[in-house]
Amino acid sequence: MIEVRGLTKRFGDVLAVDDLSFDVEPGKVTGFLGPNGAGKSTTMRMMLGLDRPTAGRALVNGRSFATLAEPLREVGALLDPGSLHPGRTGRSHLRVAARANGIPQRRVDEVIEQVGLGSAARRRIKGYSLGMRQRLGIAAALLGDPRVLLFDEPINGLDLDGVRWIRGLLRSLADEGRTVLVSSHLMSEMEQTADRLVVIGRGRLIADATTGEILRGLGHRQVRVRTSQPDELLARLGEHGLTAQRLDGHELQVEGGTAEDVGELANAFSIPLHHLSEVQQSLEAAYLELTGDSVEFHGGVRQPVHTTEAAL
Ligand SMILES: Nc1ncnc2c1ncn2[C@@H]1O[C@H](COP(=O)(O)OP(=O)(O)OP(=O)(O)O)[C@@H](O)[C@H]1O
Ligand SMILES: [Mg+2]
Known part of the structure; x- marks a missing residue:
């Protein structure tokens, strides 16, 4: 110890x-x-x-x-x-x-x-x-x-x-x-x-x-969910303090809750789910997020090269 x-x-x-x-x-x-x-x-x-x-x-x-x-x-x-x-x-x-x-x-x-x-x-x-x-x-x-x-x-x-x-x-x-x-x-x-x-x-x-x-990203976890009633689910998630955005027709990305939270909520309102998963952030990404402000020695960042019509 x-x-x-x-x-x-x-x-x-x-x-x-x-x-x-x-x-x-x-x-x-x-x-x-x-x-x-x-x-x-x-x-x-x-x-x-x-x-x-x-x-x-x-x-x-x-x-x-x-x-x-x-x-x-x-x-x-x-x-x-x-x-x-x-x-x-x-x-x-x-x-x-x-x-x-x-x-x-x-x-x-x-x-x-x-x-x-x-x-x-x-x-x-x-x-x-x-x-x-x-x-x-x-x-x-x-x-x-x-x-x-x-x-x-x-x-x-x-x-x-x-x-x-x-x-x-x-x-x-x-x-x-x-x-x-x-x-x-x-x-x-x-x-x-x-x-x-x-x-x-x-x-x-x-x-x-x-x-x-x-x-799991220290509260920055994301949940992906696919449903036949995306509008209904979007509204219910919002009412329960979870932020969600629509990815395509029937798929939503949810933040601020777990897969369990989303699944229970959908079940409570009888919204059928076709897919439910938690997106794992890689530790590398979580770490960069955590330490981003505290990295003392940043490598030099090369300036992007712009070619404009005027320069050509
Ligand atoms: N004997 C020392 N005299 C002066 N400054 C020191 C001394 N030892 C460490 N430092 C400074 O203290 C800070 C922490 O250094 P330390 O070696 O503990 O970091 P570290 O996390 O082990 O880094 P690394 O991943 O590079 O090994 C650095 O700014 C370093 O320059
Ligand atoms: Mg060291």
Whole structure:
């Protein structure tokens, strides 16, 4: 369990994390989403005691990281896979970490096995591919068999196999009852991985809900309905506070309610329905809608080229 309360971090003029409060519950994969510079890494660093909050607190299992007796046994983290000693082998890297934290050496071979590093564990890290580095970083996070795990952008730069592997690993860790927080700016990935989403932009909380709730567009869901009596249904929907527009002869698009609302209403007035469905907004679209105002670094937008008769 992680509890974040009023967490704030200021770097000079930059308010990197702005009064964040949310919980990360055990047994679930929680996606931590936000555009570049949103404050995801800074928040995770504060959870791990690597950055000191300007205000507020982040508690792991009810305590601040600094007061945990055996931190590596309570919380494991994958932050920056670049910060590995290139001359060491993967295995010796893990052995050093285990020794420094009073973790039995047999765990080293267990986690090497668990992340599928295999014989590569005996090669030097400088020859590792990005995917191998990522696996080694995850092995280090798992070393103390912690109940709480933080992964900062673990799928960055991985190929499809690597992405699938991480997805499965996160799921199995959560199924074991662990608390799993995984950051990403990739909606499409989180859509398939996370049970809950905490969405931030410019350091502030934008949404904290199940992935399903966010997918349904946080109240922006749309219902499509086809009926032989579109005028009648249009009028009844309007009377009941739902906005609807006509798409073609017999099809309506409804906003402000669920498929159940529309179906019950039609039934109450004996209006026959030929089709009824909820249109799922993709998480990508929901996310852009949520974070649209908070994207700090927009890509340059090319001006459209106009050709006019005068120019020809
Ligand atoms: N040590 C630091 N000194 C000054 N500013 C910092 C420092 N660390 C982060 N920042 C600033 O804080 C803000 C949040 O950065 P952070 O790295 O937490 O974002 P992020 O959500 O992890 O982004 P990304 O998706 O790019 O990893 C940014 O504006 C960043 O420039
Ligand atoms: Mg980051």
